[in-house]
Amino acid sequence: MRLDKGQLEEIVKMVLRQQLSKECCDQPLMKEDKKIPIGISNRHVHLSGHDLEILFGGNATLTRFKDLSQPGQFACAEKVTLVGPKGVIENVRILGPTRNRTQVEISVSDCFKLGVKAPIRDSGDLSGSAGLTLVGPAGSVTVPEGCIIAARHIHMHPKEAARFNVKDGERINVQTEGARGVVFCEVMVRVSEEYNLEMHVDMDEANAASLKNGDFVKIID
Known part of the structure; x- marks a missing residue:
């Protein structure tokens, strides 16, 4: 079946809309500057x-x-x-x-x-x-x-806590990435001059979300 110019334009527009929709869905829900590395305990x-x-x-x-x-x-x-x-x-x-x-x-x-x-x-x-x-x-x-x-928790230096606008003892929500992405709720923030930035989860939590050491989570605003 031969398509006329108008039909071809409509098909191109539909494909572009679908591609744009996919790209939007693939975009992370949170800002890149709120990434936190994972450490599995x-x-x-x-x-x-x-x-x-x-x-x-x-x-x-x-x-x-x-x-x-x-x-x-x-x-x-x-x-x-x-x-x-x-x-x-x-x-x-x-x-x-x-x-x-x-x-x-x-x-x-x-x-x-x-x-x-x-x-x-x-x-x-x-x-x-x-x-x-x-x-x-x-x-x-x-x-x-x-x-x-x-309990799952995040270690932060005071400078990182200031950047993320959180404080010691606060509980926040974070989201993982990937095919088995999940939202971890009520994550305790621990702030100290002695800490490096890292979120700690146990093996059960990591396996449920298909996480490995060095993966990232992001704070949900």
């Missing part, structure tokens, strides 16, 4: 000095394996086994330096395997959290509380 343990010595022997110290993105934080060569009422997870890495209290950070999936009911908490908020047993090469420690699912 696997299960890990922060030990107190007292528990470190029980698990690894008297006068034990942590051995730096590699530095983490946040200044002064590092992954250790030392690992422990987590023991819950229903299961065990081996080779759980310790992060340094030591803290005043032992804190175990796991995912919802880990809760099912271990048989514990860890609450979603901000780091350091351990009162009434789940207990479990840690086993090291020199001994074991049962903590009555200290096991949590870490």
Whole structure:
């Protein structure tokens, strides 16, 4: 079928409209200057000095394996086994330096395997959290509380907080990109001179959104 000039023009216009619509849909919903890199946290343990010595022997110290993105934080060569009422997870890495209290950070999936009911908490908020047993090469420690699912959060330097117009302790919403893009709500902002810009999520959250280390999220205005 031969098309006349008017029909051809209408087809061209339709194709252009469809292409423009696709390009608009593909555009990010937020400004590029509000991108924040993602850091994915696997299960890990922060030990107190007292528990470190029980698990690894008297006068034990942590051995730096590699530095983490946040200044002064590092992954250790030392690992422990987590023991819950229903299961065990081996080779759980310790992060340094030591803290005043032992804190175990796991995912919802880990809760099912271990048989514990860890609450979603901000780091350091351990009162009434789940207990479990840690086993090291020199001994074991049962903590009555200290096991949590870490609430997703963003580390920021004060200059970045000013640029994003947010403050310490504020909770914001962010959006991921990609085929499985999601909106993470109620993300805690942590502001300190000691922080580098990065949002932390656990393995369950990362897998749900098909995220990997170095991907970006954007603040929703």
